[in-house]
Every structure is written in C-alpha cells, then in structure tokens.
Amino acid sequence: MATSLSERTTRLTMGLAQTAAAASALLEEGDRRHAGIPEDARDLLLDDIEPDPLQPRRTFEEPELRALAEDIARRGVLSAILVRPPIVPLGKYRLVCGERRWRASRMAGLVRIPTRVRELRDDEVRAAQLAENILRADLNDIEKGRSLRELYDIRKEENVRTTWEAVAEEVGLGRARIHDLFHLASLPVSIATLIESGRLSGSHGIALQRAQSQLGEESVIQLAQEAARPEGRRTGSFGLSVVALRERIQFLLKGEAAPKPEEAPVAIVARPFIQKTLHAIATGKLKPEEHAELLRALESYQVNPSETGEADQ
Structure with missing residues (x-):
C-alpha cells in the first residue's frame, strides 16, 4: 500500500530529528573528551549537590572564586566534580572533590555541572579530599599540613607499617616538603x-x-x-x-643582638628632595613665600660634616 505524502514527510522529519539528536550527542561527547571530562560524567543540577561539612578545606577566598567563575563563564567547567549519591531517597548528592568549581559555577550563573557519581566509603572520601588539598597551589601551608597529618593517620589505621615515604609517594611530594608541612602544625x-x-x-x-x-x-x-x-x-x-x-x-x-640596618647619611637620603627643590627654583615654580620658608629651614639646619662625606678632606 502506497504511503501518502504526509506520512513520508512525517517519517522524514522524525528521521532528521533523530539524526540531529545523535549528531548533537556525538559533538557533546567530543567536547567532553576534549575538555577532559570523563564519558561517565553526567550533568547534575547545582541545587541537587551540597558541600561536605567535614571537608578539610576551611576557607575559600572570594577573589579567587570570582576569577574562577569568570573563567567558567567563558570556557565552561573543564573538569568534572566528584560526588557521592544521596543517602536518602530524593536527598542531595554530597561533594567529595571539586567544591571550588561547584561554588564558582553558582557564581557564574550555571544551572548544571559535569559530575561523576561514585559509591565511596567514608575513609575513601576523606583520603581523596585530603590528597586534593595537599596538592592545591592556592591552599596555605597550614591547611596543607593539617591535611597531610590526617591523611597519614588514615593510612596508618589501614596499615600500621605505613611510612611518611609512602604518603609522600601517594601525593607526589618530596620527603623534605612532606616533613616541613607536617611540622608546621x-x-x-x-x-x-x-x-x-x-x-x-x-x-x-x-x-x-x-x-x-x-x-x-x-x-x-x-x-x-x-x-x-x-x-x-x-x-x-x-x-x-x-x-x-x-x-x-x-x-x-648565638646569643647576639641582631645588627640594625645602617642608616644612610642625611645628604644621601635628602638628595632626591634637594634636586627637585633646585629644579622648582630654577623653573620658577616655587612661590615667593615657599622660597622664603625654604631658606629659613636651610639656615636653621646644621649638617654634620661626617654625614656629607666631606670630613677630613
């Protein structure tokens, strides 16, 4: 039975729509790969995600967040955040790593964010957060030291033979750096x-x-x-x-008093002022009353010859 023109048109329209959707999905997948976002990442609503109240990082500087928000507004989120699934039905996802990106995305006006969802134990979450914080360039050394001590304690509970060298290798820092951060606490x-x-x-x-x-x-x-x-x-x-x-x-x-920095002779310190004053006089930019006041000040000040470098000459 021959199909009508309207039926053929409907099928063609549906086929084009499916093709366009498939092409869009392929382009989006390519963009994600190019941006470093893993294939298993999904776009979750920012409002469906909440920060971890036990996150070891305690402060987020407003200027740095605004700079990141501006970058996200231009280029999007280039790396997916990591969350745990909701504990209760219809609950919120709990952030594991990427709180700065989550906060900055809200500031940038985004509604969704690329997210990886993982079932993780509490100790795995803590270790992941601590390792991330230790390697952050924008985190101060006190917070890094606290994170390092806690990560070491976690690894020590897992294996009593854990050494500082093993923790250093895990986070990719040298032994000396690890030692310094640990003792800052x-x-x-x-x-x-x-x-x-x-x-x-x-x-x-x-x-x-x-x-x-x-x-x-x-x-x-x-x-x-x-x-x-x-x-x-x-x-x-x-x-x-x-x-x-x-x-x-x-x-x-050594039990010695620290030496005070040597003071420069008055003539050396005053030289730039004197040069500017002479230039003002020569160009007529000094008012008569200012000129008279300057002369009185110079007459009242007696320079020590040793300060000018002219003594014993």
Missing part, C-alpha cells in the same frame, strides 16, 4: 593564623618552627610579628624577608 596558633591570613608565608613558618625548640614559643611569636605583613594585607613586602628572618634567628641562637 606544631606552630603556635597565633603564627598559624598569620600564615592562614597571608601575612606570613609557609617558608617563614618553617624557619620559625625549626627554631622553636631552641628559642622558645614567646621568642618565635615575637619574630613572627616582626616578619609579618601589616594587618589586613595579603600582598606586598613582609616585615622581614625569609632570608632576613633566618639571619635574625641565627644571631639569637
């Missing part, structure tokens, strides 16, 4: 807070920790305060560089 709370807030670096903390047993807690806290950036600042110069801090520690260990 023994610093006084006030110094740990300075490092967490960005006012001190992890390298400062390591130098202070190594000296703590010999100098005592009070002394290393005072040194930390001298070396720290001003309150509220995470960038810029430290009060003492790591090298200067180590030198200060060595003097204290």
